[in-house]
Amino acid sequence: MLPLSIALIFFGFLGTLVATLIPNRRGIYVSLSLLTMLAGVAHQVVADRERSSGVWFGVLDSRASSLGCALDRVFRQEMWPTVEIGRSNTTFNRTEFIDQRFFSFFEDSEVTVTIECGRPLVTARFIDPSGVVLADIDRNEWKVNQGAAFDRNFDDRALEVKDSRGDIAIQVEALDDRVRLQARLFGRDGTGVYLGEDPARPGGGALMEITGFANQTLEFKLQPLIRYPSELHPGERLR
Numbered sequence: 001m002l003p004l005s006i007a008l009i010f011f012g013f014l015g016t017l018v019a020t021l022i023p024n025r026r027g028i029y030v031s032l033s034l035l036t037m038l039a040g041v042a043h044q045v046v047a048d049r050e051r052s053s054g055v056w057f058g059v060l061d062s063r064a065s066s067l068g069c070a071l072d073r074v075f076r077q078e079m080w081p082t083v084e085i086g087r088s089n090t091t092f093n094r095t096e097f098i099d100q101r102f103f104s105f106f107e108d109s110e111v112t113v114t115i116e117c118g119r120p121l122v123t124a125r126f127i128d129p130s131g132v133v134l135a136d137i138d139r140n141e142w143k144v145n146q147g148a149a150f151d152r153n154f155d156d157r158a159l160e161v162k163d164s165r166g167d168i169a170i171q172v173e174a175l176d177d178r179v180r181l182q183a184r185l186f187g188r189d190g191t192g193v194y195l196g197e198d199p200a201r202p203g204g205g206a207l208m209e210i211t212g213f214a215n216q217t218l219e220f221k222l223q224p225l226i227r228y229p230s231e232l233h234p235g236e237r238l239r
Contacts, residue, residue, distance in 0.1 A: 056143065056144045056145075056146045056149075056152070057141075057142060057143040057144070058141075058142055058154055058159070059140055059141050059142070060122065060137070060140040060141075060142065060156075060157060060158070060159060060172065060173075060174035061140075061156040061157060061174065062119045062120050062121070062140065062157070062174035062175060062176060062179075063119060063176055080093050080115065081093075081113040081114065081115045081120045081178070081179065082120075082177065082178040082179070083111075083113055083178065083179050083180075083181055084178050084179070084180045084181070085180075085181065085182060085195060085196060085197065085206035086171065086180060086181070086182040086196055086197040086206065086222075087180065087197065087203055087239075088196075088197045088198065088201075088203065088204065088205055088206040089203060089204065089205075090205060090206035091178070108125060108127055108187065108188055109125055109126060109127045109185050109186060109187060110124065110125065111123075111124040111181065111183075112124065113179050114139075118176075119176075120174055120175070120177075120178060120179045121139045121140050121174075122137050122139070122140055122172060122174060122179055122181075123137060123138055123139055124136070124137045124172070125137075126161070126169065126170050126183060126185065127185075127186045127187065127188060128148055128163050128164065128169065128186060129163075129186050129190050129192060130190070131186075131188040131189075131190070132145065132148045133145055133148070134148050134149060134161060134163060134169060134170065135149070135152075135159075135161050135170055137159075137172065140174055142154075142159050142172075144159075144161055148163070148164055149161050149162060149163065149164070150162040150163060150164055150165065150166045151166075151228055151229060151230050152230060153226040153227070153228060153230040153233070153234065153235065153236075154226070154235060155226070155235035155237070157173055157174055157175065158171070158172065158173040158174075158225060158226065158237075159171075159172050160172075160224065160225050160226050162228070163184075167184070167221055167222070168184075168221065168222035168223070168224055168225075169183065169184045169222070170182075170183050170184075171183065171196075171222060171225050173225075181195070182195065182196035182197065182222050183195055183196070183222075184196075184218055184222065190211075191210075191211055192210070192211045192217070192218045193208060193209070193210050193211075193218075194207075194208065194209035194210075194218045194219075194220045195208055196220065196222050197222075197223075199220065199223075207220070224238055225237065225238060225239060226238060
């Protein structure tokens with residue numbers, strides 16, 4: 001999508017050029033067509049910005065399949081979801097019954113991934129360091145607490161949330177064959193866990209950091225997946 005200012009300049013210049021070079025009725029028709037295209041671009045940009053600025057809930061669209069539904073019914077106990085820590089190539093598979101939790105560091109902050117018709121479904125609650133719920137996901141349906149989040153951005157497959165300090169706190173991607181997850185998880189007592197890519201080994205490893213007596217704050221930070229501010233860059237991926 002062209003930035004609105006560039007689109008205005010481009011189509012305005014093109015319309016003036018056509019009207020100058022073709023000073024007749026045909027030139028007017030072409031100019032009007034260009035202006036119509038410009039109006040369409042402007043409308044789409046405004047609609048995208050309104051969508052981003054006003055929406056704090058949505059659905060992660062991992063796709064089910066008829067084959068996946070058949071396998072789910074016949075081999076239910078032999079199927080399990082895959083969770084990848086960001087894009088680290090570090091994956092977890094649960095070979096037990098598929099409704100088991102993946103991560104449950106705290107009573108009020110846990111992540112569950114199940115499979116239905118071959119489609120990974122995420123259920124999670126994310127809490128900020130002060131104990132306030134930052135976001136909830138229920139079987140891929142998500143809702144962000146607008147009062148606790150600095151910003152959030154998303155597309156059909158991914159949700160990313162910044163906490164009140166502007167740090168990335170949540171990254172969830174629902175793909176057809178796996179869920180990608182990175183997060184800074186907290187309990188209501190403020191205890192924190194960083195679960196994400198290893199900055200020293202991009203694409204080659206994940207790490208976990210836990211707060212404690214000698215480490216009272218999380219040092220590692222998540223790198224953004226989507227461009228910000230969301231109002232100007234709705235759903236624009238960085239990687």
